[in-house]
């Protein structure tokens with residue numbers, strides 16, 4: 001019995017030590033030991049084959065050994081486990097990465113023999129593969145732009161040879177990057193939220209609107225209600241991108257509204273005039289909001305109770321925000337509906353505060369008059385009393 005135990009422990013020890021690859025490859029052994037694969041007892045030979053128990057190179061690298069130096073092999077290697085539902089079920093992991101990859105710009109080009117495209121290990125690393133939730137993973141949300149930027153940035157990519165395209169740099173200058181990387185707003189897209197993770201492909205004409213509309217649904221709805229929706233697709237213009245940059249997307253500024261129309265409509269044309277008029281609507285609403293803010297500040301110094309007014313000013317601002325997507329209808333009356341809601345709410349606030357302030361002034365005046373008569377009465381009474389006293393004396 002004891003002998004059996006000893007034998008078993010011995011066998012187990014031998015099992016644990018059966019991988020000798022690390023003896024000659026200490027660097028890879030350390031890298032691998034930090035990975036999620038190592039935690040799940042995946043060994044060198046699960047990917048490289050060979051004879052793991054051997055301690056001489058020739059033997060170790062014998063049998064079904066593969067060096068994996070050809071990049072073309074890699075997706076298929078990873079797919080051996082990751083596309084197999086039976087193996088992945090226990091981990092509740094999707095098994096679609098390989099299938100999607102094959103439909104991607106990367107996968108299609110790899111089949112054509114372009115080995116400079118991304119394969120699984122370019123985005124995930126080779127020996128220290130981590131879960132994407134791990135902040136050290138190259139696929140952690142904040143690290144994705146740099147991961148793609150290894151190839152799609154820094155002076156351009158083989159893919160863009162001859163062009164100046166630098167998607168990483170453009171993206172880093174966008175409102176989306178500022179939201180995600182500086183403000184930590186994880187609703188803002190990195191590269192893969194627009195392109196797909198494993199199926200990375202640029203969106204084509206007719207699809208851009210849907211893609212941006214995943215997040216900007218009000219803008220998309222308004223755009224679809226506009227005369228632009230069908231005419232732009234017919235003209236081969238990529239919807240949202242006819243007016244907004246895809247990578248260097250800039251924050252909205254109503255001051256540039258009419259300017260944006262000039263790209264396609266002549267100065268002085270009916271369409272341009274609509275753009276100008278919409279701009280004026282925004283400018284007037286902004287002015288009224290600013291004025292209301294000043295009036296509230298004045299009331300606060302009196303002091304008046306202003307919490308209610310501040311809440312209503314916020315509501316007026318919200319109407320103005322709702323007017324922005326409505327710009328995409330390029331209909332003056334649609335925009336006017338929201339901006340005038342905003343303006344009239346601001347005017348209402350001003351009128352109420354003005355009313356209260358003049359009430360207050362009136363009350364103060366009455367108070368002064370009241371005190372004046374009171375003091376006068378006291379003085380007169382005092383005066384007559386003194387007189388009466390003098391008489392008696």
Ligand code: HEC
Nearest residue numbers: 020021024044048049050051052054055056057060067069
């Ligand atoms: C006795 C030492 C030794 C053992 C044991 C050993 N290797 Fe190697 N291995 C080497 C040497 C030496 C090289 C060549 C290094 C070079 O070219 O820079 C090498 C190269 C490699 C390469 C790169 C091949 C290439 O074409 O560049 C891989 C992959 C590799 N080994 C994997 C393994 C795996 C997996 C095991 C265990 C099954 C293993 N090795 C066991 C010594 C060893």
Ligand code: HEC
Nearest residue numbers: 021022025028029032037042043044047068069074121126
């Ligand atoms: C999940 C699969 C996987 C596992 C597990 C794995 N490797 Fe690798 N290894 C690769 C791939 C893929 C490459 C090809 C190079 C690349 O894509 O970076 C590679 C490359 C190598 C190389 C060549 C390095 C070079 O600079 O070219 C060596 C050596 C190596 N592996 C050793 C090991 C050893 C030792 C272990 C175990 C401690 C191990 N590998 C575990 C997938 C794996």
Ligand code: HEC
Nearest residue numbers: 036040042046077078080081091120121124129130131132
């Ligand atoms: C021998 C089977 C096997 C091979 C080959 C394999 N993996 Fe894995 N992989 C696993 C298992 C098992 C896990 C652990 C899943 C878990 O714990 O969530 C895993 C986890 C992962 C994860 C983390 C998933 C998560 O939970 O977020 C990534 C990423 C990953 N592997 C990528 C790769 C890549 C890239 C390759 C090819 C270089 C590869 N794997 C090769 C079995 C394998």
Ligand code: HEC
Nearest residue numbers: 075078079082094097098101118119120123132139192197
């Ligand atoms: C162009 C970069 C890129 C390539 C190539 C790539 N991945 Fe990923 N992968 C990612 C990113 C980014 C995530 C993180 C997704 C997330 O957090 O939602 C991810 C997530 C994963 C996960 C976690 C589960 C999941 O689907 O979210 C696995 C497993 C995985 N990849 C395996 C692979 C395999 C296998 C290949 C090769 C066939 C591969 N990946 C190729 C970027 C890539």
Ligand code: HEC
Nearest residue numbers: 105109116117118122147148151159191192195200201202
């Ligand atoms: C290892 C380098 C490398 C990495 C990393 C990489 N790519 Fe690529 N990518 C390429 C190459 C090379 C091409 C050109 C393929 C071709 O010839 O059509 C390409 C093509 C593309 C295309 C298709 C372009 C087109 O016009 O068809 C998209 C979209 C893309 N990549 C997005 C991404 C995203 C998103 C990431 C990160 C999640 C990423 N790539 C990571 C090398 C890379």
Ligand code: HEC
Nearest residue numbers: 145148149152165167168171189190191194202203208246
């Ligand atoms: C807000 C969505 C969005 C984000 C974020 C985004 N892209 Fe794109 N990308 C697009 C669209 C849309 C196109 C298609 C442009 C066209 O059809 O003219 C595109 C095109 C591309 C192309 C094809 C060549 C080109 O420049 O037109 C590559 C490569 C690419 N993107 C890579 C990236 C990388 C890398 C990142 C992250 C650093 C990224 N994209 C971030 C929407 C986005």
Ligand code: HEC
Nearest residue numbers: 175179187188189193211212215240244246249250251252
């Ligand atoms: C994954 C969600 C997501 C996708 C996809 C997306 N965006 Fe955004 N976008 C955001 C977030 C979040 C912000 C910052 C918050 C805000 O202002 O709405 C933003 C901001 C903007 C802004 C500036 C808004 C402002 O008020 O200053 C514009 C313009 C914009 N995006 C256009 C686009 C275009 C065009 C596309 C498609 C090419 C696109 N977005 C795709 C989430 C997204």
Ligand code: HEC
Nearest residue numbers: 209212216219220223239240243252253254257260324325
């Ligand atoms: C005809 C030109 C044009 C087209 C096409 C267009 N936009 Fe705009 N967009 C504008 C103008 C003008 C503004 C307001 C001023 C500015 O940002 O320069 C704006 C503002 C925005 C804003 C910020 C205001 C808000 O709604 O929060 C977002 C987001 C936006 N657009 C998304 C989109 C999306 C998504 C599409 C495609 C469905 C699209 N745009 C198509 C011209 C356009």
Ligand code: HEC
Nearest residue numbers: 227231232235237242243257260261263264271274275330
């Ligand atoms: C990228 C090009 C492009 C931009 C930028 C653009 N438009 Fe247009 N617009 C078109 C096309 C194409 C049509 C349909 C053909 C036509 O009627 O001229 C159109 C039609 C219209 C129409 C309907 C005209 C009619 O007679 O039915 C209006 C209104 C309009 N645009 C307003 C605007 C406004 C306002 C702006 C600026 C915010 C703007 N457009 C920016 C391309 C553009």
